[in-house]
Amino acid sequence: MSFLITSLAIIVAGGLLSLIFYKSHRFSTAFGAGAAVLGCIIGIVPAVQIIYYGNTETLKLAWDIPLGSFFLQLDPLAAFFLMPIFVLSALVAIYGKEYLRAYREKKLLGISWFFFNLLVASMAMVCLAANTILFLVSWEIMALSSFFLVAFEYEKEDVRKASWTYMIASYLGTACLLPMFLILGTGSNFLDFDNFLKNISPRTADICFILALIGFGTKAGIIPFHVWLPVAHPVAPSPVSALMSGVMIKTGIYGLVRTLTFLGMPPLWWGVLLLVIGIVSGVLGVLFALAQHDLKRLLAYHSIENIGIIAMGIGVGLIGWSTGMPVVAALGFAGGLLHVVNHALFKGLLFLGAGSVFHSVHTLEIDHLGGLIKKMPATGFTFLIGAVAISGLPPLNGFVSEFIIYIAAFSGAIKMDIYPAMFLVSAIAGLALIGGLAAACFTKAFGIVFLGEPRTQEAQKARESSRWMTAPMMGLAAACILIGFLGPLLLPFMSPVTGTILSNPHSAEIQKAADYLLYVTAGSVVFLVLVAVIAGLRSRLLSGRTVGKALTWDCGYAAPTARMQYTASSFAQPVIELFQFFLRTKKHLTIPDTYFPSAANFESHTPDIGREHLYKPVFTGINKFFLRMKIVQEGRMHIYVLYIVITLLVLLFWYMR
C-alpha cells in the first residue's frame, strides 16, 4: 500500500510541478511525463503482487469530511483494473511527450500535463477507494480532468460542443450513482463499502442494479447512453483519446462489477438484461463504426462495441451465477474482465497509431489517406497487430478473451434449461456477428489508410514518427502478441479476481479453460512454424527465377489515378445498405448529367442513433415543457415582488390555519 501512496503522490506532485513551470514547455513536459511514468512503474508492483498472491491490503485513515473516511482497499479486483491503468498511462505519457511537442508554440503544455497526471491519479483512486465519498470525489476529479483534456483545442467550435456534451452526459450518469450509494449505505455512519447493507431486499437490489447500470454504463459507453463517446474521443488529442478509450471507460465496468459484489446473488433477469445490452451495443457499435469516415470516430464506435463484448461476458457470468453453473459463471466473468485488459492494450495501440498518422499527415479522413505503410512502416505494422487483435482473430489476445466467453456460452447452451440456453445461443450468434463485422471494419480501416496508393498530396508526404512515439506502440503490440500466446499461463491468475466477485474462485473450472487455451497456443505455434516453412519454401522456389515488377492491372485504362481506388465508403457500402434500418445514412450526391465526365460529388453522413432518437427528442421535449413555464418569467420587477408577497401570504395563512 505504501508503494501505491508513493506512486500516486509522485504522479500528483509531477502534475503540480508541471503547472508551476507552465511557462517552459520543456520543464513542464519533463516533470509531467516523467512523474507519470515513474509513478506508474512504482504503482504496478503492488498490483502485480496482489494478483499473484491473491490477498487484500487495506489502509484506513480518519478524515474530517462527514460520512467519509480515507479508506483504501486493494483487493484482486481493484489490482486487476489498476494494471491496465498504470501500464497504458506510462506508455501514453512517453508517447504524449513527443506528440504534444507539435503544440508547444500554441498551447501551455503545463496545464495539460497537470490535468493528465490528475486524471491518472484519480483513475487509480477510483479503483482503490472503499468509501463512497472518496469514490465519488475521485470519480468527479476524473470527469473534470478528462473534460479539460478533451477541450485541449478549445478554440475550435466543435471541440467546445463536444466537451460540453461529454460533461453533461458524465453528470447525468453520476446523478444516478449518488442515490444508489445512499440506498446501499442507509443506516451506517461512514459510507464505507464494508458497511453496506448485507441483506438487501430483492426490490432494492433491482433498483440499485438499474441505477448502477445507467450511472456506470454512461461512463462505460453502453448503448443507449453512449452519445458522448463518438464526439469526445475524436476531438481530444490522440494520447488522451487512447487513455480515455483504453482505461477511463473501463472504470465504468469496474464500478458495475463492484456494485455486483455488494448486491449478492443476482436474479436471472439481470444477466439477461446485461447480455441483451451487450449484444445491442456490440452490433450497433460496429455497424456505426463501419459507417464512419473519420479514423478516430471509427475507433470510438469500436470502443462501444468492445464494451458491448465485455458486458456480454459479464452478462453470461451473471446468468451462470444465478442458475448455479460454476463453469459459466467463472468463465463468463473471466472472459469479460480479461477483455477489459486486452481492449485497453489494443485500443490504446490503435489510437496511438491514429495519432501518429495525424501527427504526420494532419488529417484523419480515411478517404484522404492511403499507402502509408510504405512511408510509416512501424506505425503500419503495429496498427496491423492491433487490427488483427481487435477482430478477435487467433493467435492474438482478442481471440483469447472471446474464446473464454464462447466456452462459457457453449457450456451453458449445452447444459442449461430452455430459456437461459436460448439467451446463451443468442450470445454466441451475437459474438459471431460482431466478430465478422469487426473484421470487415478493420480491413476497411487498415486497408484504405495504410495500403494501396496515397490519395492526396499530404498522404504522399507522410514520414514515420519519432522513436518516442513508435516505441510505446511497439510495446503495446508486443503485449498483444504475448498475451495471445501466454494465455494459458495468465488465465489461472484470474481466479482470485473472479473469486472476489463470486466469493468462490472456481480455480478448477478456470484451470480447465486454461488447459484448452494450451491447445490454442500449441496451434498458434504450429501456425507460425507453418508460415515460416511456407515462406521459406516460396523463397527457395523463387531464388533462381524472375521476380518482376509491374503496375496493378487496371483493365487497360490509360490513365489511372490514386483517387480511382476503392474508397472507405464504397468498401462499407454493402453492409451499410443492408443495415439501413439502424444506420439511416444520409447521402448527398451531385451526379453529372452530361455525356462526358464532369464534376461529381458524393458525401455520406451517419448521425448517431442514440443522439437523434433518444437524447434529442427527450431534451427537446424538456425544453418545450420549460418554455411553457416561461410565462412565469415576466421580466418586470413589480411582478416578482408580487410573487414574493403572495408566497409570504400563503405561508402566513397556512401557518395560522
Next chain:
Amino acid sequence: MPIASIINICLGLLLAPLLLGIINKTKAFFAGRTGQPLFQAYLDIIKQLRKGVVYSQTTSLIFRAGPVIGLASVLIALAIVPLGGVAAPLAFSGDLLIFAYILGLMRFFTVLAALDTGSSFEGMGASREVLFSALAEPALLIGLAAIARETHAMSLSQMLPAVSFLSPEVVLVTVALLIVYLCENARIPFDDPNTHLELTMIHEVMVLDHSGPDFAFILYGSALKLWVLGLVIIGIVFPASSGSFWFISVISAIGGLFFLAVIVGIIESTMARLRLIRIPQLLVAAGSLSLFAFILVLR
C-alpha cells in the same frame, strides 16, 4: 490412434485438389462436354509452382504475406477436423472456435492483400466478401451449437461421430451448413468461379493479382478449404465408427466427400448466381434454419 490421424491428414493433403476436379467434371457432364481432366487442379498447381512471380509496385509486404498466411491457416483447420470417426491431432474442447476463426484469419489477410493492390476491382470483391462472411459465421456457429447440445460435447472430434442419424434437427443443420459451405467456398449461388467479369466476381477478383507460387498456394488453399468444410458436413451426415474398422469409415467418409462434390457440381449446373441483394437473405435463411434446429434440440 495417432497414426490414423496422421494418415487422415496425409489423405487430405493428397486428395483435396481432386474435389475441384470432381466438381468440374460434374458441371461438364451436365453441359454435355468432356471437360477438364479429373486431375487438372494438380497440374495447375504444379505449373504455377514452377513459374516466376510479378509483384505490383503498389503492394507491400502484406501482399506477399497474404497467400502464405492463408495456406497456413487452412492447414491448421485440417489438423482440427476429424475424418471418419478418428479424432484429429489437435482436438480439444472448443476447437470448433479455432476452426471458425482461423478461417476468418485467412479471409482477413486475403482481403488485406486484395486492398494492397490499390485496384478498384479487388476492393469491390473484398467489400462483398466481408459482408457475406460476417453473415455466414453466425449460421455456422449456431449450427455447431445445436450439434454440441445434442451430443453434449464441445470438440469437433467428439461431436461429429456422435450425431444421431438423420433426425429432423440434423437435416436442418445439414441444409444450413450446406448453404454456408457454398458461401465460404465461393460457389454458385453466391459467386461464379468461372466468370471473369470483374463486376460480378467476389472471390476470384480478390486473387486477381497473384501469380506464380503465390497463386499455387491460393489454389491449393481453396481446395483444402473445400475438403475441410466438407468434412464437417459429411461428419454430421454419415455415421462413423472408430475402433478396429476405422479404415472402412475413413473410406466411406472420403466417398461421402466426393458425393458432396458431385452435389455441389449439380447445384452449380442447375442454378444461376443470385442477385447480390438476395444473398444476405439466403444467409439469414441459413441462420434461421440453424436457430430452428437449435430450438428443436432444446426440447
Next chain:
Amino acid sequence: MNSAIEIMMILLVLSDMALLGLSRLRTCISIVSFQGMLLGVLALTMQLSAITPRLILIAAASFIIKGFIFPFLLRRGIREAGAQYEIEPFVGYIMSVIAGLAMLGISFWLGAKLPLFAANTLLIPAALTTLFTGLFLIIARKNALNQCLGYIIMENGIYTFGIVSVAEIPLLVELGILLDVFVAVFVMGIAIYHINREFDHLDSDRLNILKG
C-alpha cells in the same frame, strides 16, 4: 407415428418461414396449397386408429379445397391483375424472417403456458406460429393477394390448433369453417379483380386515397 407428426409440423413451420421470406407470388400460392394438403394428411394421421368414412370425407374435402381450389382461384386473380412480385413491403424480407423466428419463440413459450394435453409436442407451437404468420402477412404486406394468403394461413393455423384440442371435429363445425373461408376467398377474389380493374394495381396501401 409421433415422429411422422413431428416431421409434418417441422414442414409446416418451414413453410411459414418460406412464406415470410419469399417475394414471388406464384411460389407463395404453391406453398400455401402445400400447407393445405399437409394439413389434410395430418387430420388423417392424427386419427389413424379410428378411421371412419366421415373422417376421410372431411380430410379429402379440406385437401381438395385448400390444395387445389383456393390456389386456382388465387392464380386466376393474379393472372388478371398481372402481378408477379410483391411490391416493397412494409417490413423487409430479412426482418420478416427474423420476426418469424421471434414468433416461433413466443409460440413455444405460449405453448408451454397453456394447459393442453399435447403440450410436449410440436403441434401447439407450430399452430400458433402459423396463426401469427398469417396475421403478420396481413399487416406487413402491401399486395392484396398476400393479405388474402395471410387469411388462408391464419385459417390453417386455427385448423391445426383445432385438431390438437378437439379429439374429433364435429362435421358441422368443420364444414362451417370451411364454407366461411370459401366464401371469404371467393369474395376476396372478386374484390381483387375489381380493385385491379378500378385502380390498375393491387396495392392495398394506396387504398387510403378513398379516405374522405
